[in-house]
Amino acid sequence: MKKILAVFFVFAALSRICAAFEASDATHFTDDRGQAVSLKNPVQKIVSLEPALTETLYIIGQFDKVVGLALSESSLNWPEAVKEKTSVGSIRNVSLETLVALEPDLVIGSAMSERGLAAAAKLGIPTAFISPNSLDEILRTMKALGRLLGAEEAARKTADEYALRIEEIRRKAPGQNSTGFFVYAVNPIMIFGGGSLPGEVLNLAGIRNPLAKVSFSRPAISQEEILAADPDYIFLAMGAAASQADLKNHPFWSRLRAVKNGNLMAPPAEYYLRPSPRIVLGVEAFYDFVYGGRR
Numbered sequence: 001m002k003k004i005l006a007v008f009f010v011f012a013a014l015s016r017i018c019a020a021f022e023a024s025d026a027t028h029f030t031d032d033r034g035q036a037v038s039l040k041n042p043v044q045k046i047v048s049l050e051p052a053l054t055e056t057l058y059i060i061g062q063f064d065k066v067v068g069l070a071l072s073e074s075s076l077n078w079p080e081a082v083k084e085k086t087s088v089g090s091i092r093n094v095s096l097e098t099l100v101a102l103e104p105d106l107v108i109g110s111a112m113s114e115r116g117l118a119a120a121a122k123l124g125i126p127t128a129f130i131s132p133n134s135l136d137e138i139l140r141t142m143k144a145l146g147r148l149l150g151a152e153e154a155a156r157k158t159a160d161e162y163a164l165r166i167e168e169i170r171r172k173a174p175g176q177n178s179t180g181f182f183v184y185a186v187n188p189i190m191i192f193g194g195g196s197l198p199g200e201v202l203n204l205a206g207i208r209n210p211l212a213k214v215s216f217s218r219p220a221i222s223q224e225e226i227l228a229a230d231p232d233y234i235f236l237a238m239g240a241a242a243s244q245a246d247l248k249n250h251p252f253w254s255r256l257r258a259v260k261n262g263n264l265m266a267p268p269a270e271y272y273l274r275p276s277p278r279i280v281l282g283v284e285a286f287y288d289f290v291y292g293g294r295r
Contacts, residue, residue: 023148049109055276060155173206180233198272205286241266
């Protein structure tokens with residue numbers, strides 16, 4: 001439960017950040033906290049303290065500039081090529097000695113890696129807080145990183161390709177006829193609302209959240225509210241995923257239509273939580289799970 005609450009508080013903090021990351025050229029940018037940064041020279045060496053940003057750099061073809069990175073301890077580290085880069089520790093426990101030895105031009109991270117960012121900044125290393133919180137912001141981040149790293153055209157083209165994949169699902173989604181939501185804790189019951197990134201992913205996949213108004217300030221839901229919503233599908237996130245096998249025999253959960261019909265899915269975290277372009281895989285996977293004739 002402590003781990004779930006820690007992640008919850010991070011997401012609650014992120015929900016109050018208005019993404020502003022934008023690069024005017026290869027040496028000037030504004031990060032997602034509105035901090036203006038001017039670099040002496042174009043970036044050639046990056047340390048990424050956020051797996052989502054590491055993935056983004058790989059996808060836009062700028063992984064060669066990554067000299068070091070922080071790894072996730074709880075979910076998949078992608079791509080395989082991360083094994084070839086110097087590890088500076090985990091997201092929450094960065095080795096400052098290793099980071100400094102890499103002599104990066106820029107260190108990037110988000111709320112999960114704030115301690116490492118702050119430590120690097122105190123040593124005079126340029127840092128950037130980059131934290132996209134929606135699909136549109138993820139695509140915008142791709143383009144801004146491309147502009148900053150001298151690969152604007154390639155990054156824009158790649159971002160447009162991902163946007164087309166999302167648009168294709170939008171066109172196919174049959175008017176949000178199915179309902180569902182993410183449950184990330186079962187005692188007490190907590191769900192992601194419509195204003196969250198997981199909520200947006202389901203919405204884009206054509207799955208309507210009947211409890212969309214749930215917010216980070218009120219994530220706990222009563223059994224009565226869940227029963228009244230009676231969703232077609234339940235997606236089990238984070239700690240709730242371990243409960244999947246037990247729900248059919250549970251006196252409360254077994255009363256729900258989704259559980260009776262076996263419409264449960266415990267997807268990998270990168271499908272709904274990690275704000276990288278690969279979250280499009282989640283949109284596609286959830287659409288296929290609900291509308292793809294899986295049975």
